[in-house]
Amino acid sequence: MDQKSLMRYVDSLMQDTIDQHSPGAAVVVYVDREPVLIQGYGAANLEYEMPIQGRTVFDSGSLAKQFTAYAVSLLIERNMLSLGEDIRTYLPEFPESSGKITVGHLLYHTSGLQEWGDILQIAGWRFGDEITMDDVRALIPRMNSRNFAPGEQFEYVNTGYTLLAEIISRIAGEPFHQWMDRNVFGSIGMKHSFFNDDLYKVVPGMAYSYRLADRGTYAKCRDYLRVAGSSSLYTTIEDLGQWLGHLLDGGSVVERMAVPGQLADGSVTNYAFGLFLGQHNKVQVLEHGGKYAGYRSALSFIPEKRIGVALLSNLESLKEWDIVRGIIEFLLNDSEEEQVAAQSGQPLRSVQHVPDQEISGHYLICEGHVAVIGIEDGQVFWKITGGPKFELVPHLQDNFIDQDGDPVVFYRNGDNRIDSMTLIWCGEEKRVQKIVPVSDGVEAYAGVYYNSGLNVAYRMIVREKELYAEHMKHGSMELFHYQRDHFSGEHYWFRSVQFVRENDQVIGCIVSSAIQAKNIYFTRIDRSILL
Structure with missing residues (x-):
């Protein structure tokens, strides 16, 4: 491995997006038994122009899931947990109506559980409100609806890994973050990594996160989430180098993490223990990323080739996977010249014509x-x-x-x-x-609709022949009428609104995110009930 060529290549990937006065990223490249590159680019804090370094701390978002999955594998190794166990063994408050959900269903994203983030938004949380583990715990006994039967299909949601953290905590008899400190981060040598459950914790060396604003300036992105298991892992690029080394060293606990999930019909998914499974030239690649606020993360490794790359960033618009996969491609080629040749394919050629x-x-x-x-x-x-x-x-x-x-x-x-x-x-x-969208007849949908489980109501009103959903905190949201009784909302968590009829009379509506939280039913009520 020519480290100078590698450095030049990584520098070239970064230079178009990052300079010393912009938010940036930290990268680690692991080959054989050691990190061959640990490098920071850009600023961790724009106000004080603090540079990003190897020990700069980032919120890694969903990169956290592979560590929670590692903990599950560790407990299986110690005969303290089984993937086939009903989660009610540890979470007896979970509603029976959801059917039997196993630990494996949570791990492989096949539980059919709704996304807690979408449910909280529908219940009235706004983007920017604080979300803690206590908020998610309060949802557990209210999760009576599901997106599909357990084991029927794969659907990526945070809920499963949040519940896994709670299960691990109850098995251990101590807070999840404390158990992880002793059993995972401490044993691997990740000295600056931890699950952060405290909104007001002072974190030395922490990178602030940013997004692009007007005219080439930047704005802060607020990090208000503290929900361990699925997210809220704070770590450094030096520590991720330690983690890559541990993954590439293998062992039974790590090898179990590459076992893919299986659906009820016997088909296999491309998701394992907190890692997506892929192929590159017939060689298995394991990877996962994360994003929250302006933070971005990506980690990819190839056990057979003993190479891995990880990236942490505090810039929302950074294309983290282009960088990480570009470096992986570089490592798989024998020379800088081959890498240049591999990237010199002709792009799709556009043509000029008047669109119809x-x-x-x-x-x-x-x-x-x-x-x-x-x-x-x-x-x-x-x-x-x-x-x-x-x-x-x-x-x-x-x-x-x-x-x-x-x-x-x-x-x-x-x-x-x-x-x-x-x-x-x-x-x-x-x-x-x-x-052809429906252009009239929205008056029949006006009224107040209430969900008792979430204790939330929306008022449907008509303005200039258009239907709007109103909520005290979310304000007024326009609904697009595309078919009879079917509307599309302007927010991802309120994307689908389908009205339900009985004897041709509207009696309620079903609100869904259309992806991760389906079938949340609201009953049409007399508004005076809420007064």
Whole structure:
């Protein structure tokens, strides 16, 4: 390994985004039995221009999950826990109505449990409010709905790993973070890593997180989350070097972490113990990342090649996976020249043509998710209802490239009219139909709707023939009427609103995030009940 070539390559990845006066990142590269590069870029704190170093502390977001999973593997090794156990063995307050959910279901994201973050938002929490473990614990006995039957499918949610932390705490008879300090971080030599459950804890060497603001400036992103297990792991790039070394050294506890999950039908998922499983040139790659506030993290390693890369950042817009996977690719090539050649493939060539107005309109992707295609000043853009706009770059006739470099293709029927399109959705190609939104009749939905489990109500009101959902803290949220009784909300956690009828009379509604918290039922009530 030519360390100078590696340093030049990593520097080149960073230089377009980061300088000494901007938020930045720290990187560690591990080869064979030692870290060959530990380097910081940019500033940990813009106010005091403190540089990012090897011991700068970051919130690593969902990178935490692999450490919680390691703890589970450790307890299995000690015969103190089994993946097949019903979680009610340790969480007797969990509602029976959810069916049998095992420790393995939590670990592999196959439990069908709803995302606690979405539920809290629906219940009235706003982005920026404090969220603690106590808030999530209070939700446990209220989780009567589920997204699907346990073991039926894979769906990534934080809830499972938060509950795993609670189970570990109850087995150990002490707080989760204390047990992790002694049994995991201390034994591995991660001297500056810990699960932070204190919103007001002073953390020496902590990096603040930032996002891009107007005119090339930066704004702070507030870190208000303290929910261990699924997140809230504070760590340094030096410590992640220790962790990569431990993972690459193997052993039964680590090897168990590469065992993938299995669904009830026998099919295997691409998720193991807090790690996604992938392939690179027929070689297994294990990786996971995290993001919260303006923090970003990514870790990837290849046991067979004994190489690994980790990154921690305090810049929201940093493309962390482009950097980490680029370094992995560099390590797998024999020389800097081969790496340059590997990256010199020709990009998709765009063409100049006048876009057909026919492509404009609405396309139903799934319940609550409607793609809006429009043309402004000759440029094509797309968005999800309520979301930001992104440009579609022309490639061929009726073919475009989206903001992620993925193809978007429009299709014509026998009358030469655009009636559908394909796009990449949740990692898979999906063909979706063009729809004509409903333009009237929203008055029937006006009223007050209440969920007793969350003790929250929304008032549906009509303004200028449009329906809005009102909440004391969330304010007024416009609902887009795309089919009879079906609306799309402007927030991801209130994305799908479906009204329920009985004898053609509206009696309630089901609110879903459309991805991670489905089937939250609200009953239509007399407003005076709440007074």
